[in-house]
Amino acid sequence: MSSLIEELAAICGAEYVSDKMVDRLCHTRDAGPTPGGVPAVVVRPRTTAQVSEIVRAANRHATPIFVWGRSTTFIGHGIQTGCILLALDLMSQIVRMDFDNHAVTVETGAIWHAVDIELAKRGWELAVPGSGGMFVCTVGGSVAYNSVPHGLAGYGMTGDNVIALEVVLPNGDVIYTGSAGNRAAGGLAFERYANGPDIAGLFIGSCGVFGVITQVTYRIRRKPDAERFAFYAFDSSDVALDAAQALQRRQVPTHMVGLFGGPKPTGLTGEAFLHIVVRDTPAGADERVSAAHAICAGYNGVRQDEAATERYWVHHMYSWLRNTPPEVYYSDRPYTCPEAAAFMPTQNVKDALRYLKNYEVEHAAEFAQHGIRIKCYDVYFSRNAAFLWIDTLFPELDAAAWQYGLKMRADYSEHLFSQFASPGGILAPLAPHIMPKLGSGFDFLRVLKAQLDPNGILNPGVLLLGKGEAK
Numbered sequence: 001m002s003s004l005i006e007e008l009a010a011i012c013g014a015e016y017v018s019d020k021m022v023d024r025l026c027h028t029r030d031a032g033p034t035p036g037g038v039p040a041v042v043v044r045p046r047t048t049a050q051v052s053e054i055v056r057a058a059n060r061h062a063t064p065i066f067v068w069g070r071s072t073t074f075i076g077h078g079i080q081t082g083c084i085l086l087a088l089d090l091m092s093q094i095v096r097m098d099f100d101n102h103a104v105t106v107e108t109g110a111i112w113h114a115v116d117i118e119l120a121k122r123g124w125e126l127a128v129p130g131s132g133g134m135f136v137c138t139v140g141g142s143v144a145y146n147s148v149p150h151g152l153a154g155y156g157m158t159g160d161n162v163i164a165l166e167v168v169l170p171n172g173d174v175i176y177t178g179s180a181g182n183r184a185a186g187g188l189a190f191e192r193y194a195n196g197p198d199i200a201g202l203f204i205g206s207c208g209v210f211g212v213i214t215q216v217t218y219r220i221r222r223k224p225d226a227e228r229f230a231f232y233a234f235d236s237s238d239v240a241l242d243a244a245q246a247l248q249r250r251q252v253p254t255h256m257v258g259l260f261g262g263p264k265p266t267g268l269t270g271e272a273f274l275h276i277v278v279r280d281t282p283a284g285a286d287e288r289v290s291a292a293h294a295i296c297a298g299y300n301g302v303r304q305d306e307a308a309t310e311r312y313w314v315h316h317m318y319s320w321l322r323n324t325p326p327e328v329y330y331s332d333r334p335y336t337c338p339e340a341a342a343f344m345p346t347q348n349v350k351d352a353l354r355y356l357k358n359y360e361v362e363h364a365a366e367f368a369q370h371g372i373r374i375k376c377y378d379v380y381f382s383r384n385a386a387f388l389w390i391d392t393l394f395p396e397l398d399a400a401a402w403q404y405g406l407k408m409r410a411d412y413s414e415h416l417f418s419q420f421a422s423p424g425g426i427l428a429p430l431a432p433h434i435m436p437k438l439g440s441g442f443d444f445l446r447v448l449k450a451q452l453d454p455n456g457i458l459n460p461g462v463l464l465l466g467k468g469e470a471k
C-alpha cells in the first residue's frame with residue numbers, strides 16, 4: 001500500500017493524498033444509514049489527466065477505487081475497506097459558458113447551484129435546477145446517480161439534459177460522448193445524439209461503475225419571465241392523484257409535488273395536497289395556472305395560500321411544502337431516514353399508498369417500540385408518471401431502531417420493485433432488490449462491466465457488478 005500512496009502522491013502532489021485516519025473515517029459513507037468500510041487512502045485530483053493516472057495506478061495495484069462527488073445521497077455508497085477513495089471536490093470549475101449552443105461545460109465536482117448563480121448573472125439557468133440537494137451536490141455525481149430534479153414535470157430528468165460527457169474509463173483511457181467525440185472536428189460539445197450510439201447514456205445512472213465522469217456539458221436556457229404557483233388540499237389521496245394526472249395530461253406543471261403522508265401542512269385540513277409551480281412567459285404562465293385552478297376545482301380541491309409553494313420553490317427548502325420554516329421543521333434531532341424511492345405510473349401511487357398505510361397498521365407495535373415516525377410519502381410528478389419517496393424516520397443513536405430502519409427500506413424496496421415500480425438512483429444497498437429483477441438486462445450489464453473493468457476497479461459491488469474484496 002505504501003508504494004501505491006507514493007505513486008498517488010507523485011500523480012497529484014503529496015498534499016492531495018492522505019492516509020490519515022481522520023480523513024479516511026470522514027470518507028466511509030454517504031448521508032444514508034448504511035455503514036461503509038474505511039478507505040486506505042483519500043486522493044483529490046485536480047485534472048482529468050490525474051484521474052486517468054490514478055485509475056491506471058489502481059489497476060497496477062489491483063486496488064478498487066470508490067468515487068466521491070459530495071456524498072449527498074441517502075442510500076449507501078458501498079465503500080469497501082482498503083480502497084482508494086477518489087474525491088472529486090477540487091474539480092469544480094466552470095469550463096465554458098456557451099450561449100450560442102445553449103450549453104455549459106463544467107468539471108464534475110461543480111456544485112449545481114453555484115453553476116446556476118453564475119448563469120443567472122447572464123439571464124440564463126441550467127436546464128434543471130438540480131435535486132433538493134442542489135446547494136451541496138455535484139453535477140457529475142448527480143448525473144452518475146440519476147438524481148430526480150426539481151422541475152421534473154416540465155424539464156425532465158437530470159440525464160435528459162446532458163449534452164456530452166468526458167469520462168475516464170476503468171483502464172484510464174479518456175473518452176468524449178456525442179458531438180464532442182469527433183476529435184477531428186475539434187470535439188465540439190453541442191449535440192448528444194451524434195456520432196452513433198448514445199454513449200453518455202451508459203454513464204448516466206450507472207453510479208460510476210463504468211467510468212469516472214470528469215466533465216459534463218449540460219443544457220441551459222434563458223430564465224423564463226414568469227413563475228406562478230398553486231396549492232390545493234383534497235379530501236383523499238385517490239382524488240388528488242386523479243387531479244395530478246389530469247394536470248399532467250394538460251402539461252400544466254413545470255414542477256408538481258404531492259403530499260400523501262406524514263405531517264399535514266401547518267394549519268391545514270385535508271388528506272392530500274398538491275403544490276404546483278408553473279414557469280413560462282407571463283401570458284403562458286397565466287394560462288397554465290388558470291388551467292391548474294380549473295382542474296383542481298373540478299376534483300373538489302380546496303385552494304390554499306400559494307405563498308407556501310412559492311417559498312418552497314424560491315428557496316428550494318423542503319419544509320415549506322408543509323408550510324413550516326426550516327428552523328422549526330429540522331429542530332427535532334437526531335433522526336434519520338432509510339430513504340426508499342421509486343418511479344411508478346401515476347395511478348399506481350394509489351396502490352403504493354395502500355401498501356404503506358397497511359404496513360403502518362401491521363407494524364404499529366414495532367413502530368412504537370423503535371420510535372419510527374412517518375416524515376413523508378411525497379411524490380415528484382414527472383411528465384407522465386410519478387416518483388414516490390418514502391421517508392420513515394428512526395432515532396439514529398438507537399442501534400436496534402437503526403437495524404429496523406434498514407429492514408423497512410428493504411421491505412419497501414422489495415415490495416415496490418416486485419410490483420409496478422423501479423428505482424431512479426440505485427447504489428449498493430438497493431442493488432440486491434433490483435438488479436436480479438432485470439434478468440437478461442442484468443446479464444448484459446455484467447458483460448459490459450467484465451469487458452470494461454476486468455480488474456473490478458471502479459465502484460465494485462455498487463450495482464452488484466464487479467464485486468470484489470479490497471486488498
Ligand SMILES: Cc1cc2nc3c(=O)[nH]c(=O)nc-3n(C[C@H](O)[C@H](O)[C@H](O)COP(=O)(O)OP(=O)(O)OC[C@H]3O[C@@H](n4cnc5c(N)ncnc54)[C@H](O)[C@@H]3O)c2cc1C
Pocket residue numbers: 030031066067068069070071072073074077088108131132133134136137138139140141142143144145146147148149150207208209211212213214425427459462
Ligand atoms: C437536502 C438534500 C435534498 C436532496 N434531494 C434530492 C432530490 O430531490 N432528488 C434526488 O434524487 N436526490 C436528492 N438528494 C440526494 C443527492 O443530492 C443527489 O442524489 C445528488 O445528486 C448526488 O450528488 P453527489 O455529488 O453528492 O454524488 P455522490 O453521492 O457523491 O455520488 C453518487 C454516486 O455517483 C458516483 N459518482 C459521484 N461522482 C461521480 C463521477 N464524477 N463519476 C462517476 N461516478 C460518480 C458515486 O460513486 C456514487 O455511487 C438530496 C440530498 C440532500 C442533501
